Every structure is written in structure tokens, then in C-alpha cells.
Amino acid sequence: MSADFDVERIRQDFPILNRQINGYPLVYLDSSNTSQKPQVVIDTVTEHYAQHNANVARAMHHLGAEATLAFEGAREKIANFVGAAGPEEIIFTKNSSEALNLAANTVGARLGPGDEVVVSVLEHHSNLVPWQLVCQRTGATLRWFDIDEEGRLDLDAAAREGLINEHTKVVSIAWVSNVLGTINPVRKIADQAHAVGAVFVVDASQGVPHLPTDVTALGADLLAFTGHKMLGPTGIGVLWGRKDLLEELPPFLGGGEMIGEVTMSGATWAEVPHKFEAGTQPIAEAIGLGTAVDYLQRIGMDAIAAHDHEITAYTLARMADLDWVHVLGPTEAVDRGSAIAFTVDQVHPHDVMQMLDSRGVAVRGGHHCAEPLHKRLGIPSSSRVSGYLYTTNAEIDALCDAMDYAHGFFTGRTAARA
Template sequence: MPFDVDAIRGDFPILDRTVGKYPLAYLDSANSSQKPQVVVETIDDHYLNHNANVARAMHLLGAEATEAYENSRARIARFIGAAGEQEIVFTKNASEALNLCAYTLGSQLKPGDEVVVSVMEHHSNIVPWQLACQRTGATLRWFDVTPDGRLDLAKAAEQNLINSSTKVVSLAWVSNVLGTLNPIKQIADQAHAVGATMIVDGSQGVPQLPTRVQELGADLVAFTGHKMVGPTGIGVLWGRYDLLAELPPFLGGGEMIEVVRMTGSSYAAPPHRFEAGTPPIAQAVGLAAAADYLDTIGMEAIADHEQEITGYALRALTEIDGLTVLGPTDLDGRGRPVDRGGAISFTLEGKYGQIHPHDIAQLLDSRGVAVRGGHHCARPLHEAYGIQSSTRASFYLYTTTAEIDQLVDALHYTRAFFDK
């Protein structure tokens, strides 16, 4: 069926809101997506009719909750093309999933070993590896970025960045600042050639792109529910089962164990080994509903819409005097961005110098446009470009060209305001 953005918007009641006299133009989906009515209703139904703890209570509600939770695990496995539900670990967000990777794989590091990330990573894919290297004496190295927002693969080759000492490579699939779509399979092949484990932060990729983790080239992939029209409070770590089975526990507590004695404990098989305590049950049920919703529309159609809307935005934004887009701006023959996702960060120069992103965001908000201003949890990337922060507009399946036009009009207003 044709992609009908107006019909999709009808599934998101919040998009009918106004800000003063302006319609809400929600352009902050890279931060957190809005939720369709069906996801909210599914969570409500669970709490109102099936609420109980999982894998513990020996009664009807407990059985229903356990079945719903494990069915959600299987649903997410299908959504990303995993080999089976045993490869799906539920966490509270992508940050926890990446910390799980850094803690468990990090326990195997030693002095002389190297971990490779990139300058464009979210802090959640930098700080855990810094901590792991501090604990073990391993060395953290990184890809730099080119002026147009790509990984500097030529410089990495000159530096022999991925080498026989490399034990882990951990990269974003899609940059949350630059929108850059990174060549994960190419880099994964390099990592595997030297025996390293390839980890992917899929927080911006899985919500936007058809995902088949077994074809991506990664060994572990982290992503989060709240960016893919699901609830907050739940993330996912997918891993090859043979790798998960080799990793030690991340947290200790109930349900991650096999047998506990005062002299020591043995641990459950994955994925439960990594899910200590009461898990995010209702959130998992909501995430499964989100996967159903996205698959009903079709991830290929969603990706196509996002490419169309991002191309439209790039053309419109680059016509604003004083505005500089960070990251790739190349368009193909159809006006679609080349190897780019739906987040556009930019700076805006006025008559008296650069306008602070927080001021831009505040004035845009006064005209109904919701964006993010700051370093977007990617301070090293901004430092690499010699700027303190930026403004980011980000799009999703419900974004319209009218909202992009509203953004452009609000930016013209903002520039005129600060040029007085």
C-alpha cells in the first residue's frame, strides 16, 4: 500500500497538539520517538488485566505475564532477523546494553590489548570502554572523522588502527549527530580478520532501517525501545548465542542463576544470565507492540519515507544564510541523501556571530518546532569540528514536509531576531 503519512499521524494523538497558535512540529525523534495509540493501549491492557511477576508466580496471572514477556522476546528476535529468541537480552536501554558488552568483554582484556571506537560515538559507546580500559590496562583507540562527516578510513589504514592487538571494535551504525550511515560490514570483516569482536550501537539504525542482524556483520548489537515508537525503560542486546554463552554475568540477583550456595553459584544460560531481578515486563510487551506496528507499515517503506523527508530537509536548510550542516550533504539523482540517516545537526551564524543552539531551540519551540540543542551526548565529535554544540532536527515515519517548512520559517525568524 502507498505510504500514507497523514494516516500514520492519526495513530499518534500527541501530534495533534498545538504550541500557542502553532501546530506542534515534533522534530526530535532521534532523541525519543512518539508512541502510537496501540502501544499505549497494549501496555495499559497488560497492567490492567495480566500484571504479575515473571518466572516466579505459580498462578494464572504469573503464567500470562511470563508468556507475554517471552513472546515479546521472540517477537523482537523476528523483527531484527535473529536466529532465535535465546539471542535477545532485555536491558533497560541501549546504554545498559553497551555497558553489558564493555563489562563482560572488558573482563577478558589485558595490558597490550586494544579497543577501537570512533570520535562520532554517543557517550554510551565511549565511556564504558574508557572504564574497561582503565580497569584492565588495555588501550582505547578511535577512528577520526573526515570534514564531510564520514569515518576516516584512509587515516585508520595508515595508523593500522585495527590490528592483531585489537580485541573489540564498537561503532554506531548511524550517527546520532551527523546522520552518517557507517560501513559496518566492511569494518566487521576487518575486525573478524584479526579475531576481534564487532559491536554495533544500533540505536539510530534499527528504528530507521530494515534490520537483519545476521547480515550486518556484527557479533553484538544494542538498541533501545523508545526510539522505535516503543516505551522508555527497555533496551535490547542481540548477540550470537555462542558468544553470549561464553560471557560472564553482568549483574547478580534473582533469575540469572542456576544454583546458589553460600560457597558459590552457577548461572543460567543466556539470555536469562544477563537479566537479574524483575525485568521490564510491561515495557517488553509494549516493545513487541511497537515492532508489530512498524512491521505493519513496513520498515522498507519507513526507511524510504525518511530518506525522502531528509533529502527535502537538506535542500531546504542549506538555502538558509549562515546555516552549516554537520555531516554528509550529498544527494543522489532522486534527491535522496547518500548513506545518511534522518538526523540533521547544524550551526547558525548571525550578524553578530554564531547563535547558541539553546537560544535557537528556545525560539523554535516558541513557534511550535521541537528540536534538540547541545552536544547530543557526543562532545568529542563536536570538539573534533571545533564547535561547542549544535542544533539537531530529526525525523521519523510521521514527519511531513509541512513540518520541515515550519522549521525553515522558524529558523528565518530566529536569525532575524538575533540580527536586530
């Protein structure tokens, strides 16, 4: 990791990290759920509403011009951040779920009986349910990659069964699992999809915030991510798409600004990306996301990825010392993201979450919007810890101390500390 990466200095940019919960310093380890926001992002959104608030594109006055310039400027920043060919390839949505629904409903409009859509068993519901709905509506068949014992996609089994074949029209895969932390070999799968003429969609919700991103290198045709997991506001997501593909696809929503011309008998469509952006957009949120991208780029995504790797490795090592903790997915920080789901002997994940919260440690408990994956693993739910660029080793130590206390409390171990 770069010697310039100063996590204590970075933490000073996040006002919420100064909070205390029940008299304990806040230890925020739920960044895969939503990240915290640096002051500069908070200030950007506040300043927009205080000084520049207007609708974009349609308001032909000074404030409208300022808002439009900032909004479209954010689009250009985000395009550069992910290696897009240009800002016209960036479609604003309200989150990854909407972006993936946009992909499913537009690409899915071309599906029919006999066609197949391939996903995986480790997908977030946002990259599963939309494809289920499309298949139910069109008569297409949904198929999926299984996982091996380590929690990685079982590519060998998929090859043996011919999972991706001449009937495959869409393959949609998470870059990084939000439960197992597995970094999937998306480029390899993209090549397989393209070899049979399929469209390759990537759910990059857990990838773009943590890893340097080049949509071309990933082999994606469409790629979705969300602002609130990468230091930006809630209510803003992105679908990147190849311009030639976006031009082929039908609109997703109808309304203002997505049209070329409207008559009582029909309509024509605006150029991309506006064809897919009906109505008033999340303007302040997009501008705030642009500032978040500026912040991430100032630090450097390579440095952030290196820090995440170190924190993940440290967390896995500390958990390995607790013989009543069982990590789901890879137990070494190799091709692994920062989300670490786990179970604790004799303690329900919701009890783990609540007990840790009583000591100021914020984690998540449940199925993490990946219920089929948990069923595949033979468990109803799990706890999950997830760090980010502001996470420290000391916070992981506090997590493990709180877990030891929680386990002792529920099992009656005398070693549990009050």
C-alpha cells in the same frame, strides 16, 4: 517509496501530534532523542497493568502465566525483527546505554595490558565511556577512527595507521551517527575486526528504528538498541548477541532469576538470555516494545526507510537555501540517516532551540551526548532536527520558517516574520 505509505494516515495513530504549543501546531522533530508512541503501544501498556500485571517466570499462577507468555512473546517478535537466530539471543536491558555497558563489562573482562579497543570519534557517550572505563580498569588501550571533512569515518587513514591490528580485541562502532547522520560501513569494519579475531559490537540505537535490520548481514557479534527511539516505551533496551558468544561471557549483574543454583559458597548460571537478566525485568515495557515492532512491521521497514530518506533529502534542500545555516556531516541524503545537526550564524544552539519551541517546533540543542565529536568539529554544541515515519514536508517548511524568524530576531534582519 511505496504508494501504500500514507503519512497523514500514520499521524492519526499518534495522539500527541494533535497538540498545540503556544498556539502553534506541534512540529515534533526530535525523534533521534525519543520517538512518539502510537495509541496501540499506549493501549498495550495500559492493558497489561489493568488486566495481566504479575511478575514473570517466578509467579506460578494464571496472571503470572499470562505475563510470562506476553513477555517472552515480545522477545520472539524482537528476535525476528532483527534477524536473530532465536529469542535466546535477545537480552532485555533498560536502554542502549545499559546494553553497551553489559557488552563492555563482559567482553572487557577478557582484556588486559597490550590489548586494544577501537571506537570512533563520532560515538555517543554510551558507546565511548563504558569502553574508557574498561580500558582504565584493565590496562587495555583505547583507539579510535577519525572522520573526514564530510563527516564520514576516515577508513583510509585508519588503514595507514594500522588502527585494527593483531592487538585489537574489540571494535565498537555506531551504525548511524546521532549527530552527523552518517551511516557507517559496519559490515566492512566487521570483516576487518574478525580478520584479527576481534569481537565486533554495533551501537544500533539510530539504525534499528529506521532501517531494515539483519544482524548477520551487519556482521555484528553484539548489537544494542533501545525501545523508546522505535515507538516503544522508555525503560526498555535490547542487547542482541550470538548465542555461542553469550554462552562464553560472564554475567553482568547478579540476583534473582539469572542463577542455576546458589549455595553460600558460590552459584551457577541460568541459560542465556536469562543469565544476563537479573531481577524483575521491565515487563510492561518489553510487551509494549513487542507491539511497537508489530506496528513497524505492518508499515514495513523498507517503506519507513524510504520515507525517512525523502524527508531527510527535503530537509537538507530547504536548509541549503538558508545561507546562514551550516549542516554538520553529509549535505546530501546519501548513506545518511535522518538526524541533521546544524549551526546558525550568530545564534547559540540553545537560543535556536528555545525560539523554535516558542513556535511549536521541537528540536534539540547541545552536544547530543557526543562531546568529543563536537570538539573534533571545533564547536561546543549544535542544534539538531530529526524526523521519523510521521514527519511531513509541511513540518519541515514550518521548521525553516521558524528558523528564519529566530535568525531574524537575533540578528535584527528586517525580513524576520513575527
